[in-house]
Amino acid sequence: EAGVTQFPSHSVIEKGQTVTLRCDPISGHDNLYWYRRVMGKEIKFLLHFVKESKQDESGMPNNRFLAERTGGTYSTLKVQPAELEDSGVYFCASSLYRQGAIRFYEQYFGPGTRLTVT
Amino acid sequence: DQQVKQNSPSLSVQEGRISILNCDYTNSMFDYFLWYKKYPAEGPTFLISISSIKDKNEDGRFTVFLNKSAKHLSLHIVPSQPGDSAVYFCAAAVNSGGSNYKLTFGKGTLLTVNP
Numbered sequence A: 001e002a003g004v005t006q007f008p009s010h011s012v013i014e015k016g017q018t019v020t021l022r023c024d025p026i027s028g029h030d031n032l033y034w035y036r037r038v039m040g041k042e043i044k045f046l047l048h049f050v051k052e053s054k055q056d057e058s059g060m061p062n063n064r065f066l067a068e069r070t071g072g073t074y075s076t077l078k079v080q081p082a083e084l085e086d087s088g089v090y091f092c093a094s095s096l097y098r099q100g101a102i103r104f105y106e107q108y109f110g111p112g113t114r115l116t117v118t
Numbered sequence B: 001d002q003q004v005k006q007n008s009p010s011l012s013v014q015e016g017r018i019s020i021l022n023c024d025y026t027n028s029m030f031d032y033f034l035w036y037k038k039y040p041a042e043g044p045t046f047l048i049s050i051s052s053i054k055d056k057n058e059d060g061r062f063t064v065f066l067n068k069s070a071k072h073l074s075l076h077i078v079p080s081q082p083g084d085s086a087v088y089f090c091a092a093a094v095n096s097g098g099s100n101y102k103l104t105f106g107k108g109t110l111l112t113v114n115p
Helices: none
Strands: A005-007 A010-013 A019-024 A031-037 A043-050 A053-056 A065-068 A075-079 A088-095 A113-117 B010-014 B019-025 B032-038 B045-051 B056-059 B062-067 B072-077 B086-095 B101-105 B109-114
Touching: A005 A088, A010 A019, A019 A113, A031 A075, A031 B101, A043 A065, A043 B101, B010 B019, B019 B032, B019 B086, B019 B109, B032 B062, B032 B101, B045 B056, B045 B062, B045 B072, B072 B086
Parallel strands: A010 A113, B010 B109
Antiparallel strands: A005 A019, A019 A075, A031 A043, A031 A088, A043 A053, A065 A075, A088 A113, B019 B072, B032 B045, B032 B086, B056 B062, B062 B072, B086 B101, B086 B109
16 A cells, blocks of 8 residues: 655745645545644644545645645645745645544654755 | 643663653643654654553553643653664644544654664
8 A cells, every 4th residue: 555645855946936745645545634844843733634625724824825635635735925934844644534443543644845945 | 832842852772771752741632642753754654642541552662651640641662772763753633623633743852772
């Protein structure tokens, strides 16, 4: 079974440019999360999808960030326009939520996309 | 306001000895606590978890202890092996509705196991 994949692994862009990060969750996982780790800080929650629906966007920093999950499969996170403080590692995670399943809260993480804004 | 705190940025132990990683939290609404292990350039990998209604969970060399009154949990690794060297994150999950179990992470502790 393939794990969570993310593309690109690293992106370097200039301030003001646009970047789109992609996440492919584990097949069959309805729940998809985005997290971000800014240097020196903890990993922080950004948002949560169930299939194609956004359930919780409480962690999104501002309206320069737009997440989508077309068809309930892969997800994209667009940053437009990028600012210096957006630099960090963006992680995607997915989970298979089934009532009664053991560790239904467990999330599987991708390797992350390191975003550098110069 | 950090709800999950790992106050030790690093820990160094000898191979074969016990490693104890600590974590404190402030939010009494957390439902589950998880430990993730992370190698450089990889994503966090789930290690072990504990429900907020339990006080101990064991899986092989890994044991997690939860002290709810002190809002403290710890991860014990016995015996420690060089391959255990990694950053360990403490995370707490709260159900925010439906199937949303968003995680709140600590800053991590870098464990180095010396041969």
